[in-house]
Amino acid sequence: MLKYILKRLSLLIPTLFGVITIVFFMIALSPGDPARVMLGERATAASIEKLRHELGLDKPLYVQYGLYLKRVVKLDLGKSIKSGQKVSEEIRDHLPATVELAIWAMIFSTSVGIFLGVLSATRKNSWIDFGSMAGALVGVSMPVFWLALVFIMIFSVKLDLFPTGGRMNIRYYFTSISGFYVLDGFITLFKSGDPKVLLSALHHLVLPAIALGTIPLAITARITRSSLLEVLNQDYIKTARSAGIKEKRVIYIYALKNALLPIITVVGLQVGMLMAGAILTETVFSWPGIGKWLYHAIEARDYPAVQGGIIFISITFVLINLLVDILYSVVNPKIRLS
């Protein structure tokens, strides 16, 4: 077990190094001059040159790369051109909003996805199976941002059930303690007995979380169905059934436990997808997370911010995948033994 984990960890370093290298060169070799972007159109050639010198952009590329690598190791991602703030601080400020949204999207997609998948597999070729699988296929074929707009149109504009965007009712004077508004809501509830913050946070989360969770839901439902169907065909299930064990127990205790393996992998992979998919959902719902922040950084050609943002998201993605792999090996001895 430990050997497997060590092997996986040893592969982590070159991957992270590779990601940082690719992102650095992609941005460094792209057309456009960060110094010019920072100073604007009216800047003189002399002042641009001076700033290039200050930023180290006049040095040869390999020197810039070495310096960047040295800084990244110290978790210093540079300063944003737009705000002048440290990129790592900006990420820290925007991260909780995205993580909160992703967690709720994940809870929604995993619970409903597994439920629909089990329903389909246990009633194979029925209308329920056909309906939920057709729904899942429509789900993966849909543009997320369009779904988000349709949600706003129906549930916010027409039915007036949910807000069109943001994380909290703007009328509440509220300073976040943890960055996670739902958690803050619970803290306020316990401190002062006022549920307003909690309810408003949840209220604002519903539409974006469902919109962001739709594609993962569809994928989870499909993989649950196929994985469970495969397990249900195996001999030990037939034996359990012939021994007279109740069908519900056979499915939920015996079959689902083994069918969970591929589901874990897919759900794990979705965490990265959610972080990246957030760029669209957050833009539509004015959700002040990493996605929207990165989008504005790209729009403003804020190179250090874009560079830092992508490196951060990719590293998170790699680490989560590693965690999933290790988790997978814990539940599946075949993997770690091979």
Added chain:
Amino acid sequence: MNTEIKEIAIEEGSEKNSLFREAFFQLKDNKSAIIGFIIIVGFILMAFLAPWLTPFEPNSQDISIRKAPPFVSSHILGTDDLGRDLLTRIIYGSRISLVIGTISVGISLTFGIFIGLISGFYGGWVDRIVMRFIDIMLAIPYVLLTIVIVALLGPSLVNAMIAIGVSQIPQYARVVRASVLAEKENDYITAERSLGASNSELMFKSILPNSIAPIFVQATLGVGNAILSSAALSFLGLGAQPPTSEWGLMIASSREFVTSAWWIVTFPGVAVLLTVLGFNLLADGLRDVLDPRMKD
């Protein structure tokens, strides 16, 4: 002896080919593949026959009929905020989406097949280096990679195609490599090699045609994905630029009308959904037919 080996080689090779042909015949009985195929053919016909299908021009504006609702006038799906016929723009939009889908998949396929073949066939250090690089590329989430490439190249439809194509290469290379690894172990390859077939002959004439099935499924899925990605890029202002009648761009410019004109928001999205659904259905059907495990 030599003729015997040759016969085995031919037999095994043709067996694979007939398996593939047989798969195509089986598609006829696969409902999802048929529905997907009909949807795709519908959109292809729409793209080709666009000028004959509608009396309007996609970019001609008539501000006297701005935001005309659907199903009430000669503008069946209504008009947008500049009085342009929505159905016409959607019809012409199918040209753009299908071209983007095909070209970007073409880019990923060309490079993906080449990289996957070399890596899978030669193995050893070539394979290790290529696979490491691919793993690193796959560590950057696909959506993000596409957005960044196009943002760096500058927002345009052509750059969007390049970005989508390039960021998908690692996935194709992986699929091709896996299939090449399985194929090159077959007896008929050993037989052909012993008959003096060169490496390039083995790679392009024997292994590639026989490992095409999963690549085909991936490419079909890829066209749908590319259409979704290009819509997303245009939505973020990084793809097609106004007044192009690209579906994603149409959705983006409809954002301010969610309160007043639902049709401007709804219909372009339905067009994206249907096209992508068509490709996904066809890919699902192809997978059922081409995957031997499903056949058993």
